Amino acid sequence: MNTRTVGVIGGMGPAATVHFMGRVLALTPAASDQDHLHLIVDNNSGVLDRNAAVAGSGPSPAPVLVAMARGLQRAGAEMLVMPCNTAHAFAGAIVAASDLPFVDLIEAASDEAVSHKASRVGVLAADGCLQAGLYQHAFARRHVAPVLLEPRAQARFMALLYAIKAGDLGPDVRWGMKALAQELVDAGAEALVAGCTEVPLVLGSEDVSVPLTDSLDALARATIAAASRTP
C-alpha cells in the first residue's frame, strides 16, 4: 500500500477514539478491507485528566502521551494523530519527543471552521482546552474572533461532558448540548466548532442553525489526506 501507517494516541475518551476510527473508515473511499488505512491505536484509558492538568490541579499527562507516541512508532506508525482537543495543550511535548509527522486536530478544525467565511466562531470545548487557549490562538492567526460560553453555561457544558464519558447519550444530554450551541449562536456566532471529541456524539449539524465543524471529522479528513500523501 502506498499510504502511511497512522498511529492514534487515543483513549481521551475511549469512546471518542472509537468514533474517530469509525469516521476515518466512513470517509475513506474503499471497496475492500485492503483499501482502508492501516491504523495502530493506543486506546489508553489511563491518561491522566487533561482538564485538571491544564488547571494546575493535577499532574501533566505529557509523559504518558510521549510514551504512547514512542510505543506507536515502535509498533510501526509513520505519522501521529490524537483525537482529543484538550490534550493538544501537550501536543508540543509530543512533537518535540517524536520524529514522526503530527497532524494537529486544532489546526484541522480551525481551517474547516474559517472555510465558512464567519468572522465570529463559537467554540464548545472543555475547560482545559479553553484555559490553554488552543482555539483562541488558532483563531487569532486566522483573524477570527472566538465566541465562548459564559461561566455558568460552561459549567453545564462540563457536566454534560462527564455524563457522555460515563455513557449517557440520552435525550436530556442531547437537548442540553443543543441549548448550549444555541446560546453561542444567540451571542453572535456565525459558525460553531464542536471542539471536544464527546460533543459530536450528541450534537449534529441538524441540531444547529449555523455551520457546525466537527473537530473529529476535520481530523479524520486531515488524517486521510496526510496518510495518502506519498511519504
Next chain:
Amino acid sequence: MNTRTVGVIGGMGPAATVHFMGRVLALTPAASDQDHLHLIVDNNSGVLDRNAAVAGSGPSPAPVLVAMARGLQRAGAEMLVMPCNTAHAFAGAIVAASDLPFVDLIEAASDEAVSHKASRVGVLAADGCLQAGLYQHAFARRHVAPVLLEPRAQARFMALLYAIKAGDLGPDVRWGMKALAQELVDAGAEALVAGCTEVPLVLGSEDVSVPLTDSLDALARATIAAASRTP
C-alpha cells in the same frame, strides 16, 4: 489500574474491529474514562485475504498476524485477542510465536452458543472459517451438531459479506442475511452463531426466532473477564 492491557490483532475487517472496540466499551461498567480497559489496537487493513489462504488459493496471513502480535507486545499489550473468526485458522501460529495469553473468539462464541441448551446450532460463517472447521471442531468437543448453509446459500452469504466490507449496510443486505438465518432455523438449528464479525453489523437477535450468539460480543465479554482477572 489492576487490569491487563489488551492487544487487538485487528483490521479483518477494519469496521468489525471498530465495532468490537465499541462493544468492549459498552459492556464495561465504567463511570469515567479511567474505568475503561486499555486497548492497543493494530487495525491493519493490509492482512491478506483469510478465505483465499484457507482455500489454498492465496498466501498465508500468518506471518503478518504474528508480526502484529509481536508489535502489540512491544507496544505494551499483556494479552491478545483477534476480532475475526476466519483468522482463527491461524491462531495456533500466533499462540506459538507469542508468550502472551490469547483469548480465543471461537471458544468464547461456542461456549455462549451451547449455554442455550441447543443440540443443533446453526453457523453463519465465511468459507475459510467453515473450510478450516473452526466451529465444527469446537462444537464437536461440546457435543453439539453444526447446521451449515447449503452451497448456493453459502455463496449468497459470501456475496453479502463482501458487500458489508465495502460499506453496504442497507436494507437489501439486512434482508438477505435475515433470510439466510431463517434457512438455518428451517434446517433444524435451535440456536445460531453469527460466526463472522461482519454479520452482527446487519443482523440482531430481533431478526431471528432462536437465540443468536454474536461472536464479537462473546469475545468482548471474554476479553473484559480475562483483562480484569489479576495477572
